[in-house]
Amino acid sequence: MSWIDLPADSPFGPDNLPLGVFRLGDEEPRVGAAIGDQIIDLAPVASAQMLDGSQLFAQPSLNDFLALGRPAWSATRGWLLELVRNENDRDTVEPHLIPQSAVTMQMPFEVADYVDFYASEQHATNLGRLFRPDSEPLLPNWKHLPVGYHGRAGTVVPSGTDIVRPSGQQKAPDAAAPTYGPSQRLDIEVELGYVVGAPSQLGQPVSVDAFEEHVYGVVLVNDWSARDLQAWEYVPLGPFLGKSFATSISPWVVSLEALSPAAVPLPPQDPPVLPYLSGENLKNYDITFQVFLNGHLVSSPPYRDIYWSPAQMLAHLTVNGASLRTGDLYASGTISGPERTQRGSFIELTWAGREPLLLDGKEHTFLADGDKITITAKATTPTGATIGLGEVAGTILPA
Amino acid sequence: MSWIDLPADSPFGPDNLPLGVFRLGDEEPRVGAAIGDQIIDLAPVASAQMLDGSQLFAQPSLNDFLALGRPAWSATRGWLLELVRNENDRDTVEPHLIPQSAVTMQMPFEVADYVDFYASEQHATNLGRLFRPDSEPLLPNWKHLPVGYHGRAGTVVPSGTDIVRPSGQQKAPDAAAPTYGPSQRLDIEVELGYVVGAPSQLGQPVSVDAFEEHVYGVVLVNDWSARDLQAWEYVPLGPFLGKSFATSISPWVVSLEALSPAAVPLPPQDPPVLPYLSGENLKNYDITFQVFLNGHLVSSPPYRDIYWSPAQMLAHLTVNGASLRTGDLYASGTISGPERTQRGSFIELTWAGREPLLLDGKEHTFLADGDKITITAKATTPTGATIGLGEVAGTILPA
Structure with missing residues (x-):
């Protein structure tokens, strides 16, 4: 060839x-x-x-x-x-x-706005069980709209950037008051990021059919997360410092055209979605991720069955008239499959630290100083060909 | 002079x-x-x-x-x-x-990241009562940290920009499923915005004492809000489309030096805050806002007693090592005083629409198409001199 x-x-x-x-x-x-x-x-x-x-x-x-x-x-x-x-x-x-x-x-592009979605049903269910054990894991809005929020664009960094362990407030459920200190529950989130190229006008929603007009391609995303900071801060305005210290992306942007042979139809959605989220040709991509902790494979999250398609995420992001700029990045949210070996974060892989992973005879829960995380992904086509997305890696430095 | x-x-x-x-x-x-x-x-x-x-x-x-x-x-x-x-x-x-x-x-600066805080105790209490009537209005974290989240930087617009009424999903509490349509609860939020000039390094928190090294000055902010979109979407990841359609700022950036004669000491905080939020010289500014609906004065929110100082907001924003960029904007959150005539949003002024305002013999609750909002503010010094912040205005266009 x-x-x-x-x-x-x-x-x-x-x-x-x-x-x-x-x-x-x-x-x-x-x-x-x-x-x-x-x-x-x-x-x-x-x-x-x-x-x-x-x-x-x-x-x-x-x-x-x-x-x-x-x-x-x-x-x-x-x-x-x-x-x-x-x-x-x-x-x-x-x-x-x-x-x-x-x-x-280097950074492949300057990030304009960064939005993080929450599009994997398995991940949202797992996190609901862990963060809100006394209620239904999936919240009432989850199957009606792709839940998302804005992250910090200025701390999106290229693969290879060391990650300083973040400090901040945390409070144990039974403690009277919060304490300050380095996060003890530093985690990853394995995600796929969509890179917006063509801008849109303020006040004009972008339809699901216009997805390929605006999105150029994809990168791998590791949305580093401090679970203890997040748990204490996130009600009622959502994650903030638990996420904003760093988000790593892969350096190579794979175009939608290169990825298109790996496209798969979106599975049926039940309940049916509102018309602005509906389309004839909603697609996902058949991509499998691999997560390595210090060189050991610890998880293989599958992307293809993620609940919300990227065209739906984009249509939702703009349905209120919010405009797109060149360099906008929106990510899928953590990708988790139904199997334990398919979970895209350590809070899920180790069930909040209660079920450690055993690697080389050592127990691992959340990330330790010096740990190196490498995430790779490959898209697979019906003929068995693969399209690699490269890797995103980062090593934890002490606070 | x-x-x-x-x-x-x-x-x-x-x-x-x-x-x-x-x-x-x-x-x-x-x-x-x-x-x-x-x-x-x-x-x-x-x-x-x-x-x-x-x-x-x-x-x-x-x-x-x-x-x-x-x-x-x-x-x-x-x-x-x-x-x-x-x-x-x-x-x-x-x-x-x-x-x-x-x-x-024009826009006075290119916004890098936009963070919105929630620093007024009276506003947080009012919103807690309205959004979560069955629980304590102020959440357990509120007096320990300045709660905040990231907004959409790409839709921060200069004063005078028309605001197209946003559409999106909304669900009445007793409805079985959400519907799509123009927001029926379009609102304002009267805020003060701080403009970051000097950047900081990733991984290095900015202390409360370094506030004036990094922040150049202030603008007026109207954080337009669609309460119906917000109410349905905001659990668990916070406000998204309810806010991201537009945020208006005043065109003139008033420097901290010009504002300094209007500085006032921050009132004591109880419970005491953690050391990274503590300082000898924490300040607020004695600024009074005025909100006009179609030329009628409807509210006069006072800034001076806001709970969290801007130096604390900045120290909190960076305590996890998140870096600052030139053009970062962080806003106070809605400013509301204890009196009804001091509330900085219509959801508070009209108590979720149940207590309409009467102007020119007409009832007003949330914003109607064609409504024009103008917000002005003046800082006052101990000698009675004033430092004007100009105005931020916008008119609602139909969906």
Whole structure:
């Protein structure tokens, strides 16, 4: 399929071609496309081919490219596919292939607003049982709308950024007053993030059918969470400091077009949703995540059966007229499957710490200083081909 | 005090000198300082005086100026005071005075992250009674930490922007399922917003004592709220679409230095707060707001007795290591005093619509299409001088 040498198990085959921003030595950060274990340095290639807009790839973020919208994204994808498939392009491209091992990946885009949803029924049920043991786990609104809230855009960081253990207030249920200190219940949330490219007008909702006009692609998200801070603060205005210290994303943005062979129909929703959330072609993606704690596989959350589709999340986010900006990021919320080995957070995997994981003869509940979390994901197509999403990793530093 | 003619009741006297971004005809938007009913066009004045950094005022936002930090802010204030007081500067400045009536005010800065607090005890108590009539109005965490959450930065709009009535899901308590439609309970929230200039490092909390190093000044905030959308969606992750359709701010940013003569000590807090929220010099400001519905004064919320000081809100926002960016905006939450005529929202003023206001022989509860809301505020000093904050206005358009 390509004249470029590709490792057999590469997440970044010739049909994927995700975009990211890399820094090589002390050169200016710029846009590249991943292929195998290399990067195509796009600005000089586009420039050599005298393409309009080659300066878009000389930027330190994807935002200017993302703002162009679907027709330009499709044209760019066509160009990229040609570059790696057509032997005639080899002489132009080969001098601009850079090993991924030689660069530092940056934030792929500047995050405008960050919204976090709560779209996995299994996760919402698990958390309801843990946070509100005396009532119905799923709240009355949950199957009528994709519940979500705004997170902190300024603390979305690229994979590889160390995570300082957050401090803050916490209160044991039987304590008279809260105390201050480092979180003792530091956790992860395994999520899929959708990257908005084309903006929308204030006051004009975006329909479920317009999803692909506005969303460019996806990244992996680890929404680090301090459960003890969250439990004490979150009533009545929702999570705040329990989440806002850091959210890590993968450096490569995989386009919806690359992902489309892995699309699956959304399972039926019961009760039926309101018309603004309804559509003929609501889709999910058949993506399986893997979560590694210090190199040990601890969970494999499946995305395909998540309750709310990304088009519904976007339609809900804008139904009140809220506008979209280039760089808006919205995430699925924690992805958990029905099996214990499919849960996307340690509060679920260890049932609030009461059922520790045993790894190398040691018990693990919440995250310890020095723990490294790596999350990977691959989409699978009906023919068995895979589209890798790369990884998002982070290591916990002491408070 | 100034060689410039000032209307007697001007909110913008010679000690105030707030900064904003104006557009004159089809010229590029740029930074000005308000004085009386005029604007000093700062870029050409700074340029004529050959000041370093005059290009900062030729920008369409204050962000580059805000990023400079306190020493540069103070030096700039010294320069501005001199310009309006010193007769010798008259020849330089006078050609660059522009009537405010001739310009359109823009967003004064690009909002990075927007956080909304809930710092008024009277408001939190009123809302608790209305939203949760069967339990204690003030939740257990409320006096231990300034409760807050992230709002949508991309829908913060300048005063004068029309507000399209939002649509979305709502459910009456006795209804079996939610319905979709325009909000029937559109409301305002009268707030004071703090504008962050100097950024902070990820992982490093900002102490209460560092408040003035990071915060440049204040704006008026109207946090438009759809109470019916909010009531159905907000458990468990907090307000989302009930707020995210629009938040209006005043165009003139009043500096903390201009406001400082109106500072008052924070009243004692009981129970005592944790050390990271404690300080010797915690302050509020003696500011009184006025709320007009279609020109009728309907409320006069007082800010001075608000429970949480702005330095505490900032220390709490960052105690988990969350970093600050230039352009971060955090707002006080609705300001309500103990009297009915001091409540900062219509849900409180009309007790959820059950006690309508009578204006011009007509009953008013929540906002009707065509209603215009104007909020003004003035800070008062011990000598009786006033520092005006200008106004934030908006008119409701039909869904």
